[in-house]
Amino acid sequence: MNLNKEYWENRYQNEDTSWDTGSITTPLKEYIDQIKNKDLKILIPGAGNSYEFDYLIANGFKNVYVIDISSHPINKLRSKNPKFEKQILIGDFFKHKGAYDIIIEQTFFCALDPTLRNNYITKMNDLLKPKGKIVGLLFNFPLSSEGPPFGGSIDEYQNSFSKLFTTKILEKAYNSIKPRLGRELFFIFEKK
Structure with a gap:
């Protein structure tokens, strides 16, 4: 399977987007709600329909960027946020x-x-300012060749990220949306 631009364009055009939750997920909403500094520069990579972007903008964050290889969701996002x-x-x-x-x-x-x-880990390190953070959700089920999504475990993620990042939080998300309950890890990794 070649997970290239054409692959993702086809998934969006065929509305084959089972990962799309239709709104910001609770763990990310609750994390964003506690951020006081609205001037922080934030990136959302592989953004898709990026409900996180919409939520951040609606809550006064103006220095937010998204990037996706697929033009379909990006064009939709641009039309909503000119x-x-x-x-x-x-x-x-x-x-x-x-x-x-x-x-x-x-x-x-x-x-x-x-x-x-x-x-990905190296690029994240390159894109973050000193003490910058990656924050979000990772799937917590066995890594296999079937996907996307491709899973992983706390140990795998810890081992992979620990060379360049300090783990601030890496735990089962207690507030996942129902279809993902027990299958997500909330994390904060800080650049060393």
């Missing part, structure tokens, strides 16, 4: 340049081919 069009990017995350305080992870890591996981 004032932020320059912050809604079509492109390859691995070629993106920037410096962010927070990167929000919502189904992107587990949608990538597992062979790209080390590249």
